[in-house]
Amino acid sequence: MTTERITAPAPAGRATLRPPRSSASSARRGDARLAWLLIAPSILGFIVFAAYPALRGVYLSFTDYRVLSDPEWIGLDNFVELGGDAKFWSSLGTTIYFVILTVALTMLVSVTTAVVLHRLTSSTAIRSVVILPFLISNVVAAVVFSWMLDRQLGIVNIAIEALGGDAVGFLTDKGWVVPTLALITVWKTAGYTTILVFAGLQTIPPQIYEAGKLDGAGEVQMFRRLTLPLLRPIMAMVLVLTVIGAFQVFDIVQVTTKGGPANASLVLQMYIYDKAFGQFDFGYASAMSLVLFAMLIVISFAQMRLLRASESDQG
Amino acid sequence: MAITTAPAPASASATEPEAPAARRLAGRRRLSPGRALAWVYLAVVVLITVFPFAWMLRTALSDNFALIQNPASLLPVDFTWGPFGRVLGLQSAADAQAEGGSGVSVNLGGFVVNSVIYAGVATLCQVFFATLAAYAFSRLQWKGRDLVFGILFSALMIPGILTLLPNFVTIKELGLLDSFAGLILPGALFSAFNIFFLRQFFLGMNSEIEEAAMLDGASRLRILFRITIPLASGPITTISILGFITYWNDYFWPLLVANDESVQPLTLALGVFKQSSPQAQPDWAGLMAAALLAALPMLLVFLVFGRRIVNSLGFSGVK
Known part of the structure; x- marks a missing residue:
């Protein structure tokens, strides 16, 4: 993707401005922690309301499920x-x-x-x-x-x-x-x-x-x-x-x-x-x-x- | 995937200055039969587009009994604000009956509030979390970034039909049926399109100011909220408008999870109102007043942001 190229030079440029290498890499580790924190809500939403229901929908179609009782596997009957x-x-x-x-x-x-x-x-x-x-x-x-x-x-x-x-x-x-x-x-x-x-x-x-x-x-x-x-x-x-x-x-x-x-x-x-x-x-x-x-x-x-x-x- | 990077609305309108010049030239030519025909076609399209709105207003300002006598009049028949009063519960039962109301008391005021809460909170959450994620996917450097982005992006391929029923079951299991949380939660945390849209913008945005702030010792979060978000207010407004429109008009999901009037949005109430109208003598004037009420915020959005919406839709399509 072309877009990657746009961001790539940025961190490199910044690193040269900061002489001690260790501080640059620790900033990067801090970046990672912050990144996961920032995307946590999205990941949660993705798993609970997109990925899981998609898989569950596939599973439910192989079951007899009337909401009040648990789904019962019936293979291809449906x-x-x-x-x-x-x-x-x-x-x-x-x-x-x-x-x-x-x-x-x-x-x-x-x-x-x-x-x-x-x-x-x-x-x-x-x-x-x-x-x-x-x-x-x-x-x-x-x-x-x-x-x-x-x-x-x-x-x-x-x-x-x-x-x-x-x-x-x-x-x-x-x-x-x-x-x-x-x-x-x-x-x-x-x-x-x-x-x-x-x-x-x-x-x-x-x-x-x-x-x-x-x-x-x-x-x-x-x-x-x-x-x-x-x-x-x-x-x-x-x-x-x-x-x-x-x-x-x-x-x-x-x-x-x-x-x-x-x-x-x-x-x-x-x-x-x-x-x-x-x-x-x-x-x-x-x-x-x-x-x-x-x-x-x-x-x-x-x-x-x-x-x-x-x-x-x-x- | 060839993606036109970033400043979306700007780039869409940027192409316009050259185009009119070409068209002005064309316009100076005499009006050929072909062009006249094209203008007629355009007029018909605009008429068909606008007429239902005019008809809605004309009917909503009519007396429901008088409508029967004069169904073809282009102007309101026996002008009255009654239908609006009726659907907002401001008209007395006797007055309502006299003007052709069905006698069933309707008060859409509460549903308007529900719609505002539902659409407002859901849009706010969705845009906020998408902004955080888009920032992490564009400005921060971390291992696995592109992989995680790719996985989240794949959600765009999952259509509603596959997830609606299981999501209903999930909301039911969480005990959130008939609650705003149940209505809002599934879409509030994660929206692939918004993350993608904002990430594109961030990637194309000059990061010099942010880097300068960083050298001055500002923290990442401070930069995000004080610099990046204000700079991106244009596209953030755009996705907020589009999100609000989608939520305000949403019908299927509320139909599944909101059976209680205390949380039902206006679209549901309107559907119920339509279906509970007596077959023999429906209160069309009241129905049109209700429909207009449901459309009103969108018409206001249209008046204020019409140009922005047109440009951003164009962009989201060309991507």
């Missing part, structure tokens, strides 16, 4: 049961459907918006407005959209009816509920990803576009031939972030539909929550968490590979 659990498979399907809609729309909207912003205006004010939904709670977004999408009184349905259409049960119709949840999620997160993509665009030297213009390239051509390839690393990162976030969707579903109607929006995280806190089957819920985790790992690595995220054409 995973075998999972294989035959139709509700699990349908919730996985629902989640994947949600992820595809959310990710596709988020990427489309945020790349378009970022590019348009970049070509049109440097106004921080507009960028700040775009980020606004990112700052509020999922719960607030869920409540506001429940109101705006209400079947009888919601402004969206009133507008649809004014235009001659029929009112839509956005959150109560089985066919509409997942796309609606995806749209709410896009509204909530696309501003954030737009800013990330915009930051990526800012790292592209403007001379490249000047050169492109001299070669007679139009805006569309420059976007396809210059912007997209140069933006690939950051787009890969945004894609991975969005996919991981979408797979763990929970708050908005819990507040608006609780998985309904008739399990039509029962996403995985919702099912896990229901198993753990509705039926107190922590072993089974842990097993599902582990499966979701494994999928996320595989998907992230696959995406990074496919998009060759670590390489930039900029060199």
